[in-house]
Amino acid sequence: MSPKSMKQQMAKQFVTGEQFNAILTIFTEIEQETVEAVQEVAGVTDGMDGIEEIPSAEDRQAILQEMAQKVITGEFPEWYLQRMAPIDNAEEATEYVGENVEDLVEKWAENLRDQGVDGGDRELATAYARSRFDVEDLDEFEELITWDEEKVQQTMEDVVAGGFTTAQNTAREAANIHDS
Incomplete structure (x- = not known):
């Protein structure tokens, strides 16, 4: 087994492990509840549409598991391009990282x-x-x-905090509409 495939196997075992999954479950359930609560506020605020799409806790957990695995194996930029970036022909683009x-x-x-x-x-x-x-x-x-380390860190933060950031922005928008 090559060092790369060994590292990939170890990363997969870690991110699918019971303890990591327990942490992700707690995180994604709290995130989903927060987003849903803010969505309720947006729903009763005149002139506000609210959050367009609320991913399920299971979908978020899968994304965060994938991300963690790719961070551990050093394949985060390629994963981000293929999974998250708004780009066509992402697989080809990864060849240029x-x-x-x-x-x-x-x-x-x-x-x-x-x-x-x-x-x-x-x-x-x-x-x-x-x-x-x-x-x-x-x-x-x-x-x-x-990509450099700083960009990897910032992009990881954006992916992890995505639901909370959306909820915060929506709550602020509702507050601004209310104050108007």
């Missing part, structure tokens, strides 16, 4: 020129990124494939 975007600009521009398309390198690369990955521009694509 850690790549220098200037190398991609050169490669993509050359490929498009070989197909008879004219334009500057960045213009062509931006057109390619837009059409292939449905991103606004090359900078957005670069942001998706560029």
